[in-house]
Amino acid sequence: MGEPIWYEGHHRVRNCQLLVSFRNQERFNAVIGLLKKFEAECRNLDYAAQERITNEWGQGITAVEPAREVPEINRCILSCEGRGNTNSVSVILRGNSPYAQTGVFGAEAARRVLRRQLLATGFVSPAQAFGARNLIAAQAEEGYLSYEVTSH
Numbered sequence: 001m002g003e004p005i006w007y008e009g010h011h012r013v014r015n016c017q018l019l020v021s022f023r024n025q026e027r028f029n030a031v032i033g034l035l036k037k038f039e040a041e042c043r044n045l046d047y048a049a050q051e052r053i054t055n056e057w058g059q060g061i062t063a064v065e066p067a068r069e070v071p072e073i074n075r076c077i078l079s080c081e082g083r084g085n086t087n088s089v090s091v092i093l094r095g096n097s098p099y100a101q102t103g104v105f106g107a108e109a110a111r112r113v114l115r116r117q118l119l120a121t122g123f124v125s126p127a128q129a130f131g132a133r134n135l136i137a138a139q140a141e142e143g144y145l146s147y148e149v150t151s152h
Contacts, residue, residue, distance in 0.1 A: 077093070078092070091150075092148045093146075101144045
């Protein structure tokens with residue numbers, strides 16, 4: 001374990017685990033296979049060759065872009081559990097339309113910069129610069145995210 005991670009509210013995270021599930025395991029395994037192939041065959045090539053080869057691979061995987069902003073299809077659930085010595089908190093985020101969410105993050109960041117509502121400057125995360133709760137609230141306001149926080 002390295003240095004604890006600091007986040008909004010200045011609480012420390014000493015241990016973090018990430019679990020991810022992908023619905024299309026066949027596609028997921030194909031991507032993992034390409035990553036291994038890149039490491040074995042392309043890692044030592046110059047940037048231009050890497051770019052040409054990976055573009056060819058990408059065009060072979062997806063000839064036509066799938067619909068991205070269909071909330072009934074493009075959904076996610078993020079569940080976070082935080083635990084102290086005697087208490088804990090659970091946060092569940094339910095969202096949709098990831099590309100639209102990216103646009104909301106950019107718009108909220110621009111709005112906060114123009115209003116001089118920066119919480120930090122320099123090389124910092126969006127959560128540090130604008131506030132994690134502020135960014136989540138912007139997503140919720142636009143209908144792309146809902147959240148539930150429960151203290152135990």
